[in-house]
Amino acid sequence: MTTNTISPSYEDPTVVAVDPSSTSSKRQQRIDKAMVYFSSFMFLVQIILAAVFSGIELHYGVDYRYQCPIEPMIPIFLIVHGATKFVWVAMSILAFINARIIYGMMSKAFARHFVLPSLLFQLVFALWFFAWFIAGNVWVFSNKSHVQSTDAANTSTYCQNTLYSAAFGLIISTYIVFGIVAVLIIKRRIVGKKIKEKLPSNPDGNHNKT
Template sequence: MNTSTIFPSSDYNDVIVDTPTIPSKREQRLDKAINYFSSVMFAIQVILAAVFSGIELHYGIDYLNQCPIQPWINIFLIVHGSTKLAWVLLGIVSFFNGRVIYNMMNKKTLARSIIILILPLQLLFAVWFLAWFIVGNVWVFSCKSRVQYTDPTSTSTYCQQTLYSAAYGLIISTYIVVGIVAILTVKRRVIGKTIRQRISS
């Protein structure tokens, strides 16, 4: 009896085992960046930045040339608001890349290629915001002890009160928001590390 008719032969060499691909360390770092830019915390930062950008542009443009004691306050608000708006657009692209291209469409290679282009821009914006924010602090706080709001003819000390108060308040608010975000980020990482240690143990 031909046993091959009863028991079909099977060539184990032809069996293809679909083994999961382990991402490299570089890909893992890119994946972490993608996950961060697609997180709820980052989305909140983008929303807050959009709100701050609108406020800065509003006061910087509407009260142009109304602060002779320090005319650069208007420039600070306009430039800071404009570049922050550009960062918001980049943030939306970053969020879309993580949520849609990486997660929903599962095109991880494409998402990683996009984040490679995004990361240098994010770094450039971060350096610019820090430098410009420091300069803005100098312009606003340096004239705090001399500024007055009642006599526009005294150009050496006058600044429109709403404009100066807005610039001052925006700087203080930025410090508060950055502090809160920093605390939440550290807390999130500590909690995540604790969870991973419990799972591994």
């Protein structure tokens, strides 16, 4: 006679069940935050400033293309920098329209599909912009001590004054704009954090909005 032994079943307490809906919800929250950024006034200001800088860089780089023998890469720096920025402006306008119009007024689900490509483009642009901008700094500032604009025959030190001044001024202006934007972003986050801390909380830790 055989006896059947029933083993008690138990659940491993170390296994944590992951709720797929929770993961999806967090991902959606991140996407919605990106939408807020792309539709913000701050992002629109960045687009306008980038368009202005792009036009100026292309103008001086093209017009004075062969007038800086001391460092031929200075006009090329302006041309490439301006052209890259122009592409960023075009793509950012599409991201702004997607966030402000499609997401805000039409279909949120449809608009969310374009967020990842927009974020990826922003990342690639930021890396390229940083690398090329640093190269431009080297080309411009390394020649500051011995550049001259009065004797074009002396090609070892000559650079057209308007071109060199424009490149120098644009680099300094870029630093100033980045500094202002960084301060505004930090200030906004600090203020937002303080507002959240002042809001009353539910027992589960969620804030109530008044």
